[in-house]
Amino acid sequence: MDDDRVRATETSVRMLEGIVELGGEAGITELATHLSVAKSTVYKHLNTLETSGLVAKRGDRYRIGLRTLEFGGHAQRYDGVYDTARPQVRKMADETDELANLMFAEDAWGVYVHTSRGDDAVEIDTQTGRRAHLHATGLGKAILATFADDRVERIVDRRGLPAVTEHTITDRAALFEELEAIRDTGIAHDREECIEGMACLARSLSVPSERPAAISITGPVSRVTTGEAEATIRRTLEQAANVIELNLSGSA
Amino acid sequence: MDDDRVRATETSVRMLEGIVELGGEAGITELATHLSVAKSTVYKHLNTLETSGLVAKRGDRYRIGLRTLEFGGHAQRYDGVYDTARPQVRKMADETDELANLMFAEDAWGVYVHTSRGDDAVEIDTQTGRRAHLHATGLGKAILATFADDRVERIVDRRGLPAVTEHTITDRAALFEELEAIRDTGIAHDREECIEGMACLARSLSVPSERPAAISITGPVSRVTTGEAEATIRRTLEQAANVIELNLSGSA
DNA sequence: CCGGGCGTTCGCCCCTGGGAAACGCGGTTC
DNA sequence: GAACCGCGTTTCCCAGGGGCGAACGCCCGG
Numbered sequence: 329m330d331d332d333r334v335r336a337t338e339t340s341v342r343m344l345e346g347i348v349e350l351g352g353e354a355g356i357t358e359l360a361t362h363l364s365v366a367k368s369t370v371y372k373h374l375n376t377l378e379t380s381g382l383v384a385k386r387g388d389r390y391r392i393g394l395r396t397l398e399f400g401g402h403a404q405r406y407d408g409v410y411d412t413a414r415p416q417v418r419k420m421a422d423e424t425d426e427l428a429n430l431m432f433a434e435d436a437w438g439v440y441v442h443t444s445r446g447d448d449a450v451e452i453d454t455q456t457g458r459r460a461h462l463h464a465t466g467l468g469k470a471i472l473a474t475f476a477d478d479r480v481e482r483i484v485d486r487r488g489l490p491a492v493t494e495h496t497i498t499d500r501a502a503l504f505e506e507l508e509a510i511r512d513t514g515i516a517h518d519r520e521e522c523i524e525g526m527a528c529l530a531r532s533l534s535v536p537s538e539r540p541a542a543i544s545i546t547g548p549v550s551r552v553t554t555g556e557a558e559a560t561i562r563r564t565l566e567q568a569a570n571v572i573e574l575n576l577s578g579s580a
Numbered sequence: 581m582d583d584d585r586v587r588a589t590e591t592s593v594r595m596l597e598g599i600v601e602l603g604g605e606a607g608i609t610e611l612a613t614h615l616s617v618a619k620s621t622v623y624k625h626l627n628t629l630e631t632s633g634l635v636a637k638r639g640d641r642y643r644i645g646l647r648t649l650e651f652g653g654h655a656q657r658y659d660g661v662y663d664t665a666r667p668q669v670r671k672m673a674d675e676t677d678e679l680a681n682l683m684f685a686e687d688a689w690g691v692y693v694h695t696s697r698g699d700d701a702v703e704i705d706t707q708t709g710r711r712a713h714l715h716a717t718g719l720g721k722a723i724l725a726t727f728a729d730d731r732v733e734r735i736v737d738r739r740g741l742p743a744v745t746e747h748t749i750t751d752r753a754a755l756f757e758e759l760e761a762i763r764d765t766g767i768a769h770d771r772e773e774c775i776e777g778m779a780c781l782a783r784s785l786s787v788p789s790e791r792p793a794a795i796s797i798t799g800p801v802s803r804v805t806t807g808e809a810e811a812t813i814r815r816t817l818e819q820a821a822n823v824i825e826l827n828l829s830g831s832a
Numbered sequence: 833c834c835g836g837g838c839g840t841t842c843g844c845c846c847c848t849g850g851g852a853a854a855c856g857c858g859g860t861t862c
Numbered sequence: 863g864a865a866c867c868g869c870g871t872t873t874c875c876c877a878g879g880g881g882c883g884a885a886c887g888c889c890c891g892g
Contacts, residue, residue: 332841333628334880336588336849341632344651352658356870366851371871373849376585380593384655384686386790388870392655394684394691394709399596400652401709403636403644406604415697432646434636439646445667457646457653538638584872586849588880608839618882623840625880640839 339365343373344382344392353391400457404441407537412575414442416568417543421446423564426547429454431467433540436483438468450547452523463503464492466518466530470542472503473510474532480507495520515562516542520549527552531565535576543568591617595625596634596644605643652709656693659789664827666694668820669795673698675816678799681706683719685792688735690720702800704775715755716744718770718782722794724755725762726784732759747772767814768794772801779804783817787828795820 346363347354356374360367374390377383381395404410413430420428425446432441437459462468462483472480480503489498497503510516516530529552530544545561546552552561598615599606608626612619626642629635633647656662665682672680677698683690690712714720714735724732732755741750749755762768768782781804782796797813798804804813 331879332624333631334588334592334624335878336586336880337592337625337628338632339849340586340589340592341634348651348654352654357868367870368852368872369850372584372586373589376589379585380590381687381689382593382651391658392651394652394655394686394689394693394711396648396655397652397691397693397709398711399600399634399644399709400646400649401707402600402604403646403648405707406643434646435633437633437646439649441646441649455653455657457649457651459647459650583848587847588849591880609837619839620841620883621881 339369340373340377343370343377344396347383347390347392353389355388355390359390407535407539408576409533409535409537409539409541409572410441413533413541413543413568413572416572417442418444420444420543420545420564420568421449424545424547424561425449426545426551426561427452427454429467429544429546431460431465431471431542431544433462433468433471436462436486438462438465438471440467448547448551450526452526452546454546460522461487461490461492463487463489464496465522465544466516466528466546467542467544469506469510469518470516470530470532470544471540473507473516474534474540477504480504492522493520493524497521515565516544518544519553525549529558529561529565531569533569533572535573537576543572591621592625592629595622595629596648599635599642599644605641607640607642611642659787659791660828661785661787661789661791661793661824662693665785665793665795665824668824669694670696672696672795672797672816672820673701676797676799676813677701678797678803678813679704679706681719681796681798683712683717683723683794683796685714685720685723688714688738690714690717690723692719700799700803702778702798704778704798706798712774713739713742713744715739715741716748717774717796718768718780718798719794719796721758721762721770722768722782722784722796723792725759725768726786726792729756732756744774745772745776749773767817768796770796771805777801781810781813781817783821785821785824787825789828795824 342363346359350362356367356370360370374383378385381393383390384393417428417430421444425448427449428444429440430442431438440454440456440458443454460468462472491498497506518528525548526546527549528544528546530542533541551557594615598611602614608619608622612622626635630637633645635642636645669680669682673696677700679701680696681692682694684693692706692708692710695706712720714724743750749758770780777800778798779801780796780798782794785793803809
């Protein structure tokens with residue numbers, strides 16, 4: 329039950345994480361002290377990971393290898409949601425000139441899976457693959473709103489409700505109230521809960537896939553929360569979601 | 581020298597590869613027979629990988645987890661090339677209405693790192709993260725042309741010159757001749773060497789990063805190889821490359 | 833009600849992952 | 863130019879654990 333795991337694999341994964349924590353690049357001694365393991369251990373693991381392509385060696389420095397991206401590609405598209413949603417996300421960005429996003433939920437985390445920038449899009453890093461707490465983003469809340477309460481409870485138990493900004497919801501009761509409101513309107517709002525100065529509108533996708541998904545449009549509070557702009561964004565979200573859902577229900 | 585590797589890690593990676601080989605989804609027994617290892621071994625490894633997020637479990641089926649995409653994101657952007665090139669790739673797609681691509685070379689492989697579709701773009705799967713032989717794509721040949729001959733030799737020694745279509749270059753001398761031509765014109769051509777019916781023009785990027793990169797535009801032979809269209813594509817490639825190179829040399 | 837297939841668990845043995853220390857090399861300091 | 867770091871690499875050893883095969887229990891279909 330507890331030894332049904334492979335420690336060597338866990339160590340290798342910690343090496344990958346360590347490289348990221350050290351700024352995306354590390355040497356052997358550096359990584360050894362960071363992880364508190366022997367140099368020789370790090371040496372062997374990095375050797376192995378390099379042969380597999382999971383890390384790349386340049387001189388005496390190690391970085392994450394592009395092979396991880398190959399696996400990442402498979403993770404993105406094992407259901408058809410990514411491929412179907414991608415053009416619609418771009419369309420949203422073009423229509424609103426803001427930043428449009430697609431998120432999947434997995435393992436009680438939200439993961440940004442695709443992003444498209446309109447002409448006026450803010451320069452924040454919603455890079456592909458980044459994980460976020462579900463309670464702290466509009467996308468995440470839109471997804472949580474599709475879950476039964478006990479499922480939300482279990483997620484909160486696992487990940488907690490850490491504050492990302494001072495506007496983040498950190499209270500369980502407040503969260504459930506918010507989710508109820510989202511279920512009524514179909515739209516999740518995020519006002520500086522994730523990034524100071526930024527607001528976003530999000531909507532979950534009801535698709536045949538078992539993997540929860542949502543789309544959103546993000547911009548500065550001043551542009552996104554004013555009455556007229558908000559109505560436009562809402563409409564854009566609805567249309568994009570409808571197209572995606574229609575395409576996927578047809579093919580299923 | 582030969583035991584400077586961690587077999588357990590190699591086994592775990594084989595599990596990930598196995599899942600991909602089995603169509604992106606597998607059960608424990610299925611994977612065990614596919615890899616010729618004991619069921620209990622597969623069980624432990626998948627357990628471990630799931631805890632790390634590298635695989636995702638749905639019922640009794642395992643898939644590649646989105647955590648791989650997080651690492652993939654770091655692999656994409658440890659130099660600034662990806663972020664700088666991405667908008668230019670999109671611009672190329674918009675201007676030509678074809679499919680535009682960005683490739684990095686790592687570990688003697690070419691890896692598609694970004695793709696953008698114009699309005700008439702063909703529906704082929706140049707999915708992010710896919711690896712390709714360098715000799716068999718326009719992008720790869722553009723990259724090889726920037727290498728010294730002995731470096732090309734070593735790559736060919738490692739990966740060979742397998743035929744992807746019947747037009748693929750499979751002869752060493754022919755390859756070096758082709759590379760010489762590319763060095764003269766600055767542009768690599770690919771006429772059905774990678775996919776039947778498809779042609780592409782590619783150009784390498786000379787940027788401060790140690791990681792080789794190239795951009796390309798792909799389309800049906802009929803649209804890409806005609807005189808006028810080819811000239812347009814060439815110009816688009818040149819402009820995009822110049823902008824990328826300028827932006828990166830400025831920040832370096 | 834029975835049989836087969838699956839994921840899971842158990843117990844064992846030998847292998848190997850992991851640590852500590854020594855090595856060799858390059859760059860820096862007096 | 864000699865002494866000295868600090869790094870990656872190598873060596874050696876030992877106990878812990880990776881991997882196997884078999885047994886278990888569950889679910890499903892017949």
